[in-house]
Amino acid sequence: MFKHPTAIVESGEIGEGTKIWHFVHVREKAKIGKNCIIGKDAYIDTEVVIGDNVKIQNFVSLYRGVKIEDDVFVGPGVTFTNDLYPRAFIWSDDKICYTMVKRGASIGAHAIIICGVTIGEYAMIGAGSVVTKDVVPFGLVYGNPARLAGFVCSCGRKLSRIIREDDEKLVYGCKCGKEVETRKNKSIIDTD
Numbered sequence: 001m002f003k004h005p006t007a008i009v010e011s012g013e014i015g016e017g018t019k020i021w022h023f024v025h026v027r028e029k030a031k032i033g034k035n036c037i038i039g040k041d042a043y044i045d046t047e048v049v050i051g052d053n054v055k056i057q058n059f060v061s062l063y064r065g066v067k068i069e070d071d072v073f074v075g076p077g078v079t080f081t082n083d084l085y086p087r088a089f090i091w092s093d094d095k096i097c098y099t100m101v102k103r104g105a106s107i108g109a110h111a112i113i114i115c116g117v118t119i120g121e122y123a124m125i126g127a128g129s130v131v132t133k134d135v136v137p138f139g140l141v142y143g144n145p146a147r148l149a150g151f152v153c154s155c156g157r158k159l160s161r162i163i164r165e166d167d168e169k170l171v172y173g174c175k176c177g178k179e180v181e182t183r184k185n186k187s188i189i190d191t192d
Contacts, residue, residue, distance in 0.1 A: 015052065033070065045082075057109070065096040065115060072101050075109035075127065082115045102137070104154055111146075122154045138180050153178050 001014045007024040015034030020026065022040040030044045033052035038044070040058040048062045051070035056062070058076045065082040068074070083095050097115035101107070105119045108127030119125065123135040126142025126149075135141050140150045140158060151159045151172060159172035159180055169183040 039076070051103070065098045066101070067098070068101045069103040069105075071104045073106040074101075075107055075111065077110040078107050078113065079111075080113045080115070084115060105135075106156065108142075122152065124152045124156065138182070151180055151182055153180055 001016065002019045003009055004021050006022050007020045009020060009026045010028040011026050011030045013031040015032060015036065017035040018032055018038070020038045024038050024040070024042045026032065026044045027046040029046045030048045032038070032044070032050045033054065035052055036050060036054045036056070038056045039060065042056050042058065042060045044062045045064040047064050049067040051068055051072070053070055054068055054072045056074045060074050060077065061079045063080055063082040066080045080099055082097055084097050085095070099113060099115050100118045102119060102121040104122040107113070107125040108129065110127060111125050111129045111131060114130065114132045117131055117134050119131065119135045120137030120139060122137060123139045123141070125131055125135065125146060129142045129146040130144040131141065132145045136148065138151045139148050140152045141148055153159055153174035153176060155174060155176040155178065157174055157176065159174055161173045162170050163173040163179065164171040169181055171179050171181045173179055
């Protein structure tokens with residue numbers, strides 16, 4: 001692990017190869033996987049869990065209750081909330097609302113993730129979006145509130161070429177050679 005001299009790291013659970021940059025604060029009981037990059041001025045609260053190969057850009061706030069799986073990209077200035085009914089004069093652990101970001105998802109700069117949602121595998125959140133509901137795997141969402149605007153491949157390209165279709169599903173083909181199957185606005189699989 002590399003820790004910049006200005007970073008405050010109170011957790012002993014940081015994976016091999018992880019780099020923690022300027023003015024980052026990692027609280028006690030936070031868990032960060034292997035080969036992660038934690039950008040300048042990021043805040044990682046107690047008990048946050050971050051998988052392997054995750055890139056957290058500058059000025060990101062990850063509050064207690066957030067779990068991020070492997071290979072996720074979190075853009076600059078993204079904020080995760082953890083309390084649906086915040087009041088300065090009322091606080092207890094039972095107010096924490098949990099958020100899950102699944103493997104390979106990407107979250108654009110300055111998005112706000114309202115607690116209690118699941119962002120599906122390889123989903124892509126547009127910059128500046130406010131995510132208030134679950135995002136399906138491979139879903140492309142943006143806006144305030146964020147709405148489903150299509151699907152993306154695991155390589156990140158927007159999918160538009162339908163190669164097979166029936167009453168229950170659509171199968172999109174990507175320039176990279178992979179296929180993504182969707183069913184009733186829900187993504188099911190990504191294949192080679």
